[in-house]
Amino acid sequence: MTRRSNLVSALFTLLCSAAQGADMPTFTEQIAPLVYEKCAGCHRDGQGAPFTLLTYAQVKKRALQIADITDERVMPPWHAEHGVVDYANDRSLNDEQIALIRRWVDAGTPEGDPARLPPAPKFPEGWQLGKPDLIAEVPEGYSVPAEGPDTYRNFVVPLGLTEETWVNAIEFRPGAPSVVHHVLYFIDTSGKAREADAADPAPGYNGMGRSNGNFRYLGGWDLGTQAAALGYGLAWLLPKGADLVLQVHYHPNGKLAQTDRAVVGFHFADKPTARPWTIVPVPPFFGILSGINIPPGEKEYIKESSMVLPVDIEAIGVNAHAHYLGKRMEMTATLPNGEKQWLLKMVNWNFAWQEDYAFKQPVKLPAGTRLDALISWDNSDSNPYQFAHPPRAVRWGPTSADEMGTLTLTVMLNTAEEKKTLHTELKRTLTGQLIQRVFEKDIDGLGTVRSQIGGEVSVPDPEQLARFHALTLGLDINKDGKLDHAELQPGINFVIPMMRGFGEIGID
Ligand code: HEC
CATH class of the missing domain: 2.60.120.230 (Jelly Rolls)
Structure with missing residues (x-):
């Protein structure tokens, strides 16, 4: 090889690695913003996910698993098929974001310049939709054993409303998330729910038929539900003097007995529902x-x-x-x-x-x-x-x-x-x-x-x-x-x- 071609090839190698460097994702510049936006909402203290994903050390420790699990589209959780219907609340990653994580892991999870790390995301503490206008708390904690059959328990909470009230968001917070499978909300103006509650010495009363047949259905909460306002100017009507009936489906967690005391927050609308x-x-x-x-x-x-x-x-x-x-x-x-x-x-x-x-x-x-x-x-x-x-x-x-x-x-x-x-x-x-x-x-x-x-x-x-x-x-x-x-x-x-x-x- 001539001197000249040696020089060319050295130059070429240099150029290539420079290009690679520019392309090589780092935590502080590319990965942190992605993790903050797409993972940290759940992967932080007090949320459902099993570990925190915020710092370089936390993400690096699980980097390979993260690359695999995002590739398989297991995380972020989103179960609708891709490319069929567009949803406003789709939290999944797009193909480029998935490839970016893989490239970062393949490059050896470089941290990058710490000075370029964006500020950590801020999440609302407690209520996800801000402080509700009306908070309805189940009056007493209800004991759910460690093991046993599922139960449906109805709790009655007088709302104390002195006039008809329109509500455009309802946020549910279980007291013991590990045993609350789902909840249906009903509105009772007949006093029947109070009667049933009074007849049962423990907090609330059992069964699903009595609520579902007699009371007005208001909506519900499932595992995985994201708190959100109805949108489109829509609202629920809460009648004057109505009681909230919370029908909770309990599924014992098989490990530990729990005491559940749920809270429901209502956000008032300033107008009646825009449409039925x-x-x-x-x-x-x-x-x-x-x-x-x-x-x-x-x-x-x-x-x-x-x-x-x-x-x-x-x-x-x-x-x-x-x-x-x-x-x-x-x-x-x-x-x-x-x-x-x-x-x-x-x-x-x-x-x-x-x-x-x-x-x-x-x-x-x-x-x-x-x-x-x-x-x-x-x-x-x-x-x-x-x-x-x-x-x-x-x-x-x-x-x-x-x-x-x-x-x-x-x-x-x-x-x-x-x-x-x-x-x-x-x-x-x-x-x-x-x-x-x-x-x-x-x-x-x-x-x-x-x-x-x-x-x-x-x-x-x-x-x-x-x-x-x-x-x-x-x-x-x-x-x-x-x-x-x-x-x-x-x-x-x-x-x-x-x-x-x-x-x-x-x-x-
Ligand atoms: C909506 C909440 C939510 C979001 C967003 C989310 N996760 Fe998770 N993640 C969970 C929960 C809950 C689990 C526990 C396992 C389960 O229930 O599927 C979990 C488990 C995991 C696990 C362990 C999986 C296993 O099999 O043990 C990894 C790794 C993970 N998440 C990575 C991520 C990454 C990376 C992101 C962002 C790109 C992300 N998650 C976004 C809720 C979330």
Whole structure:
């Protein structure tokens, strides 16, 4: 090699390493801002994540695991499929950010110039949405044993409101997060909740039927719920003198007894709701009448439900719900012009993350749009969330060991009248499912409903069921052994005036 080419090659090497240096990410310049924005919200003291990710030392210590887990899109937790629907609250990383972490780890996790480290992020202490206007605290702590069956406990908190009040954000804070699985809020103006509470010497009272049927549903909180205002000028109405009924689903943590005393913060809106709004669960009531009956070992058990919207709506968010065995969750809208649109696609349901997925813009769905929901469950041994070894048959039920499944849209409407029409359609859907169960002589399915709701929904005894069954046979006009949408309608018209015990399905 000549002197000259030696020089050229030395120069070239120098240039290359300079270019590499410029490209080599450092903690202080590239990684810290990313970790502050995307990880530290949970990975800090007092939050759900198991360790803190803030300083160079903390991130360096787990660098390889972080590169792997972000690559696999396990972290940050976000379970909707990428590139299907854009959500406003998507907390996942994009491809460049994932590649950046990998490059940093491959480069040996360089720290970079400490002077360039951006200031550590500030997070609100305590209430995530700021100090609420009204704080409702469960009056007494409730003991949850270390082990035992799940329980549903209702707590009554008088709100002391002297006038009608509109609220645009509700923030829930569990006292003992490790045992609180989910919470539903109800509003009672009848005094029945207080009566039930007084009749039970321990704090609150048991069961789910009494609240769900009688009180006005206000919304809820799940593990993984991010506190957020409703948006779009929407608000809930709290009537004067109303009591808050908090129905808490407890799941003992298997390790330590806990005492839970939940607090709920309400943020007042300065105006009534800008538009009527409600929820559209497909299927209704968490699939109570879907006939869920999952054989042991079944890798993918599928239930599909549909509903045709009777009025124009604008959907602002979607939520999925199932228990441990849930696998695939899908919701699409097929518009009257035949165009199909995804609302949610999830192939790896994770019980621990029951998010509300907020659409970037409201999704307009005109009357006549068909909503299709598909939910599947994996009841095999190879499901990492399987807790029964060997697996056993699983039916619908309220405890974490049972299953449920529903996909719920939060929607805005144009008029109060149209909201009523929508609620009636939901009730008709549920009634149609009830008729299906009778038609299929699904005694177990109906019996599950009775025992789980606490006997408050009247389910026929076997003799009555046989009579009802005979009636439903007449609905099957084409005698194909199935009841299709059209065949169901006369049955629904007949039964719906008798439907009691389910109360209102949507949010008022
Ligand atoms: C919304 C809250 C949240 C965010 C945001 C978040 N994490 Fe996590 N992370 C958790 C929780 C909770 C766990 C505990 C395991 C679980 O529940 O999945 C966890 C676990 C982990 C683990 C251990 C996983 C294991 O299998 O032991 C790593 C590593 C991790 N997170 C890294 C990150 C990184 C890196 C980011 C940002 C890019 C991030 N996380 C963002 C909540 C979060």
